[in-house]
Amino acid sequence: MDIPVKGKPSKLFFIDMLTRDITVSDAIGDLVDNSVDAARAEIYRHDKPAYDLFALKYENTKIEINFNESEFSIKDNAGGIPLEIAKDYAFCFGRPEEYTDNNFGSIGQFGIGMKRSFFKIGKKITVESSTTNGYFKIEIDVEKWKVDDDWDFSITEKRDSYDLDIGYGTKITITNLTASSKALFSNPTYLNDLKKEIEIENWYNLSKGMSIEINKIPLIAKDLSIKEDSSIGLAIGRWQHFYKIEGVDVRILCGIGEKGKKEDGGWYIFCNDRLILAAEQTKITGWAGKGDKVKGGPEYHGQYELFRGFVFFEAPNPKDFPWNTAKTSLNPEHPLYMKVKSKMIDMMRDVVSFLNNLKSEKDGQRRGKNQPPSHTEIKLASAKSYKLNELAVKTIVETKFSAPETEKPIKPSKLSDSVIISYEVETERFQAVSAQLNVNDSKEVGLKTFNYYYSNEIIE
Structure with a gap:
């Protein structure tokens, strides 16, 4: 006689494991990603088949985040969650195999982001969503839910007309905050910290017209740009390849940026417009140094502050990206990323070589930190800069990076x-x-x- 052995997971253990490795800011970032996904889906429904992932604009998308020491909320106007999706898929833990949302180019991958965010931020959650077909509300009391054998949630209100206060969109309100959320939301410096983090993650979305506000303060897109000027022989390194097996389109732009800070140089990596790594300057993106066994470029330091590299991974299904579940880094051993990284290293070598020559020019002219710029620096300063959204065209024509020749210093006779x-x-x-x-x-x-x-x- 077979004796059943219990294998059902503990909800308390499940919640702890789900939220252990993310921060409150990561959780809020996941909720923003859900709103972005909803906006993509809404645009795709209206613009298919003219929909173009690279050239996508978000002029009509607005996301509002508000928090204080007792409550958090996020609201968007991205069309709302269809009732059928809410009932069968949106609140599942993990994405069912049969689920296809037709949300071409989404960010959400695993089907855990929204629930994980709920549990990280607070213990009482209200989800209200309104579409052209109607309105529904789901209320979750985590303390009661976690002691119940049933893993499902219930729709507490439904009607066939949309809600004026919600509009065509979704609003999530979270109260009974966790200790970590309450401590952060009570800290006067946290607003600025969160603003910077969400701005960085959504630089490209903001530059393409999306509006995001936190406590009524609008987020501002940092200018991400790269220089090109045929009159001085300066050309951006461009490369595009579609990896058919993985179903991922990859574009790389590599060259010279505006003079700013040492911290601005490096690689910027996007997955479906979501910034995963910003100004990355370690061996993950090829800044390996001589001591590293992996083939790569030099170790990053100040003379490469003008280096700008942008990598765009675009795919209908985000499961094909080489990123982690928190969308905070890449898996350096992912087969697709290893292929792309090899090309990144090849492309960066030409830029690094030029910047080495530029340093030699400056050193040969005995130009210290506060001295006038060298001849080549003056040329670069006058070169035209192009913003990333200006370069978001359907097809990239491959070009090799080129730059003006640096002057060889004349050694004075001794x-x-x-x-x-x-x-x-x-x-x-x-x-x-x-x-x-x-x-x-x-x-x-x-x-x-x-x-x-x-x-x-x-x-x-």
């Missing part, structure tokens, strides 16, 4: 019997002396001041 003098002075004092002497080069300033002293104090 006297047979001479010494080199080197010293450091405050910038303000240097600028005052150089202005008086009408020269900018530090070497010339040093030589003129030495000759002045020699002529007036040594030679009688």
Whole structure:
């Protein structure tokens, strides 16, 4: 006689494991991703077959996030959740095998993001969604739900007309906050921290017209751009390849960006417009250094601050992407990413070589930190910058990166019997002396001041 052995998971254990490795900000980011997915689905329903994932615009999409020490809410106008999807799929833990949402190019992959976010943020959840066909509400009390054998949720209100307060969209309200959520939402610095994180993750979406507000403060897209100017021989490295087996379209842009901070240089990697890695400067994207056994480029440092590399993974199904479940990094051993990374390294070598030559030009001209830019730097500064959304065209024509030739420093003839003098002075004092002497080069300033002293104090 067979004796049944219980194998049903504990809800408490399930909730703990589901939320252990994500932050509250990750949870909020997942809810934003759901709204973005809904917007994509709505656009796809209206624009198919003209729908183009790369050139997608979000001018009419708005997401509003509000929180305080007792409540969190997120609301969008992205068309709402169809009742059939809510009943059969949206609230399942894990995506059923038979589920196809026709949401071409979504971000959500595993069917756990929304529920995981609920449990991470609070213990009482209300989901209201309104479509052209009607309105429904689901209320979840996590404390009661977790002690019940039933894993399903119940629709507590339904009607066939849409809700004026919700509009055609979805609103999620969470109360009875978890200790971590309450502590963060009570912290006056958290608003700015969350704003920065959601801005970074949605840079591309924001630049393509999406509106996101947190506590009535609009998020602003950082200008992500890359330079190109045929008049000085500067061309962006472009490459596109469709990996048929994986069903993923990959585009790479590589070149020179605007002069800014050391922190801005590196690779930026997107999956269906969601930024996964920003200004990535480690061996994950090929900045391996000489000591690394994996074939790659140099270790990242200040001379590469102008480097800009953008990688776009686009696919109808996000399960094919080489990312982790929290969408915070890539799996460096994923077969698809290993193929793409090899091409990234090949493309970055030309840019790195140019930047090495640019450094040699500057060093050869004895141009210190506060000195005027070199000849090639002046050319680069005047070159036109193109924003990423301007480059979102249907097809990329492959081009190799090229840049103006740097000047080779002319080594001055050295006297047979001479010494080199080197010293450091405050910038303000240097600028005052150089202005008086009408020269900018530090070497010339040093030589003129030495000759002045020699002529007036040594030679009688």
